[in-house]
Amino acid sequence: MPDLPPLLLSRDRILHGLTPNELAKRVRAGALVRIRHGVYTNGVAWRALKPWEQYRLRVQAAAETFEKPTVFARRSAASVWGIPTIGQHHPVEALTLKNDGGRSRAGVSRHFAAPAGLSLVRREGILVTDRIRTVLDLAAFIPFTEAVAPLDHVLRPDGARRLPAVTKAELEAGIGSIYGAAAGRRMRAAIAFADPASGSAGESLSRALIHLAGFEAPVLQHQISDAAGLVGYMDFYWKRSKVVGEFDGEEKYVKPEYLKGKTASQAVVMEKKRENRIRALGINVVRWDWADLMQAGTLERMLAAAGVPRRRTRSAVTDAQTPH
Template sequence: MTPKPPTSPIPLLRATELTHSTRSIRRGDVVPVLRGVFAAAGDWQSLSPWERDLARVHAHLLRQPDAVLCLESAALVWGLPTVGKVEAVHVLASDTATARRASGIHVHTSAHSDRVLEEVGGILVTSAADTCIDLARVRHPAAGLAAADATIRRGESTASMLSALNEQRASARGRRRARWTLDRADGAAESALESVSRVTAEWWGFPAPKLQRWIGVSDDDGDRTDMWWPGLRVAGEADGHLTYDGRFGDPVAVLKAREERDRRLRRHGARAVAHWSWGDLADPSSLRDILLSVGLTPNSPPDLQHLSSLGRLLRSGRSGTGSA
């Protein structure tokens, strides 16, 4: 399934389109997006972090329309989730090029024969599957899992296909790291928050939940919960802050609807319902305390190294996605 071609979330301007670029910047009317590309200050300030990342991608394409995007930049074009702060626009070049990073552009050198290149809305990118493999090999496991879950959920690939592709890569670098991530990939996860929540709970030593389970006796009398621990009859709900910021109606009404839904879950067999958000993952001990409070018990030691690095990753910048 090819996604709708992504466009820049805001109008972008070349320096030549500004009558007095230096004066406009000094007055605060425009802000630089990348060298030589600008945006109106009000437009830029209205963007979420992931939208700014996407705007930077389009700013680079204004300057170099034949660039081949990879890693998080390709993920943004595919509409796959990114986790944490995206430090640069990532571009793939051949082995004969020079790997470098300057002015917000990170050029990666790698043999194109290892990756399938596709065109999405006129933009050259590594395939969705290859993008997932690249992220799983070189990024934090939680970031790789979020992208892999979304790719499988959208039908771009399967877990077995991603694993096979990882093993077929000529370079062994990162292969073992990617195996850990791809072994856990599951298209049942419906958001990046669910994906990251799942591995955070695992790193705290909690048992693996069932994903997207229906709790109720019929389609008209029940609800689907993000995570379900059947042994203890605990439901887990990964709630993003967006649900309560007014975009989907009166926050009070939204919260009331959530409380009514929790009552239905308990009526149909849930002993407890736990809720958490991105903030509870940025401070991973918060999720641990939430799960302990509803009666879950770790059955293995915590992986403090991954938990610590996850907290740093999430605090570096809010996670987001164009469509997943």
């Protein structure tokens, strides 16, 4: 994640030589953006951030304004750890150690957590639940389709943050007696399904939707070669129906580590040539993006039209009815 723009707290405005009227004037002009009550940041920098980066800054803003130490959890802890989550416009989430059902105020959703066995870490100046507790909480309390991406992520080493991979055994051990029986079943089902071979949050969400729609499980990162050599590694491959599935995230055409010195237009042309080589082998290619994943039923219709086989009817019904 790039460096986030600095925050300006209204209580410190006098240090910057600003009056309340000047603050308000800069907000109206777009030079400043009000993130939460009493917290502002540079408007141009804010608008250049991705939604998940804006969310991370909102967590930082909340931490700056609370007088008492606050433990951030679930999606907010995930944002600090660099663990991807699905969706936008989530509230900032923190813990309360008082068993009063939790409460939400000042734009922060509070969740009860018993203090016994609660492992906390101070990271980037913010107090958060540890990585295992963070992804387990997500698996326990958000839908299965959204819980897969965080679990897939922690099963891989995070080289950018120098964090080791977490094992499924460690995740299972972390469940302990903290959660109820129903939450435990949801977590174990998500852990069993999680796979470090998923290359991105979009691939993880795709795989979860594919599973719930009752399709056969695809092979992940399948290598395809032709007479000219290696064509590439496919996100999803169904051997029986000879279908390749490719998730097109914006990273493929924007991030330098994916472009490898090419322009975005060059990357698009190379991707098209790659797809032509795959089709020349008699393999059908289905491509989808975030918009397709966010529209209920779209991915299922695309894969069904391409001839991707379903699991046995009985097993498909059973899996689809699993609580999530």
